[in-house]
Amino acid sequence: MTIDRPITDDRDLEKAITAMVLRALQLATTWVRWDGQPLRADGRDFTPHKAMRRIADHMVDHLAQLESHLAGVESLPDEWQGSAITTPCNLAPFWEEDLAEARSRLTRLAQLWRIRLHSIPEEDVDRAQDNGNASRDDVCALESISYAEAVGDLPIPTDPLQRTDGSSVGSKA
Numbered sequence: 001m002t003i004d005r006p007i008t009d010d011r012d013l014e015k016a017i018t019a020m021v022l023r024a025l026q027l028a029t030t031w032v033r034w035d036g037q038p039l040r041a042d043g044r045d046f047t048p049h050k051a052m053r054r055i056a057d058h059m060v061d062h063l064a065q066l067e068s069h070l071a072g073v074e075s076l077p078d079e080w081q082g083s084a085i086t087t088p089c090n091l092a093p094f095w096e097e098d099l100a101e102a103r104s105r106l107t108r109l110a111q112l113w114r115i116r117l118h119s120i121p122e123e124d125v126d127r128a129q130d131n132g133n134a135s136r137d138d139v140c141a142l143e144s145i146s147y148a149e150a151v152g153d154l155p156i157p158t159d160p161l162q163r164t165d166g167s168s169v170g171s172k173a
Helices: 013-028 048-071 096-118 135-142 145-151
Strands: 039-041 044-046
Touching: 013 048, 013 096, 013 145, 039 145, 044 048, 044 145, 048 096, 048 145
Parallel strands: none
Antiparallel strands: 039 044
16 A cells, blocks of 8 residues: 655754744734635635634644654544534634634644654654654644635734624623
8 A cells, every 4th residue: 555645855843833833823813804704725615713723633633643653553543524614613703812712722732742843863753654654744744834824814904903793802792
């Protein structure tokens, strides 16, 4: 059986994860102005909440794969629906509080990745495991910026204090 390996390069993996999270959060700062309409990309709908969910899910999924192959155990199968589904909560307005939650979640996940990668000896980063993947493969496959790029850098509304539900920033609608 041929295993499709992700495209890899020799960049610093800890920096690559940090850069991915920073770019996603940079884009997300514009999403508090989202008009509530899903954006189409690659035949799928994307929303701010969906992008944040997919990035976090991807980070958890690949960390589980990395931990499994470092421990020498079979990884659980990925049974997530991923970007194929858009749940009702994905359609909710994206507020400043949601951005703060996403920032905390993604930066903590990135920290877990950096800590774990730092513990892997450099000579083992590119050594393939039984499943054909090396630690570098798991990180390079992890890069999920496409979910955030699908939502993109949203335009600033005429009233930057207006939320998509009609309430103003600072109110509890």
